[in-house]
Amino acid sequence: MLQGVLAQSNSLYVGDMLFYIVSFIILMLLVKHYAWKPVTDMMNKRATKISDDIDNAEKSRAEAEKLAAQRQTELQNSHQEAAKIISTAKKTGEAQRDQIVTDAQKDAQVVKEQAQKDAEQARRDALKGAQNDVANLSIEIASKLIHKELNADDQKALIDSYIEGLVKHES
Numbered sequence: 001m002l003q004g005v006l007a008q009s010n011s012l013y014v015g016d017m018l019f020y021i022v023s024f025i026i027l028m029l030l031v032k033h034y035a036w037k038p039v040t041d042m043m044n045k046r047a048t049k050i051s052d053d054i055d056n057a058e059k060s061r062a063e064a065e066k067l068a069a070q071r072q073t074e075l076q077n078s079h080q081e082a083a084k085i086i087s088t089a090k091k092t093g094e095a096q097r098d099q100i101v102t103d104a105q106k107d108a109q110v111v112k113e114q115a116q117k118d119a120e121q122a123r124r125d126a127l128k129g130a131q132n133d134v135a136n137l138s139i140e141i142a143s144k145l146i147h148k149e150l151n152a153d154d155q156k157a158l159i160d161s162y163i164e165g166l167v168k169h170e171s
Contacts, residue, residue: 134159138158
């Protein structure tokens with residue numbers, strides 16, 4: 001009976017083992033088809049996405065560095081352009097200042113010359129006025145001294161000689 005039990009247990013054991021192996025193979029095929037393939041596809045997609053993200057990040061970083069260098073160049077150019085504008089403005093201001101000073105000096109010279117002309121004219125007018133006053137006074141004095149009226153030619157000659165004496169005396 002022990003042999004019968006052992007033979008029966010061996011056949012059960014081989015039959016169970018065969019069942020387990022077939023079940024395991026079917027289970028492996030099912031897992032491979034329904035679980036393993038989607039998981040590996042998902043992992044491959046994830047790896048591809050991460051790789052693409054890294055590539056995009058590197059491209060973005062390179063582009064950012066390029067833009068930063070470009071901005072730095074533009075900033076440097078704008079500083080140079082501002083310096084040129086300031087230099088040009090200074091030169092223009094200095095030229096305008098020089099022009100204003102030159103114009104002011106010319107105007108002052110014109111005013112000075114005009115003042116001299118006006119002073120000379122005023123001196124001539126004053127001299128003529130004094131001449132007329134002296135002539136009238138001379139005629140009155142001469143009339144009183146001589147007690148007679150001088151004729152026009154004598155009067156003119158007397159006045160002219162007196163004026164020449166005054167002009168020579170002032171110079």
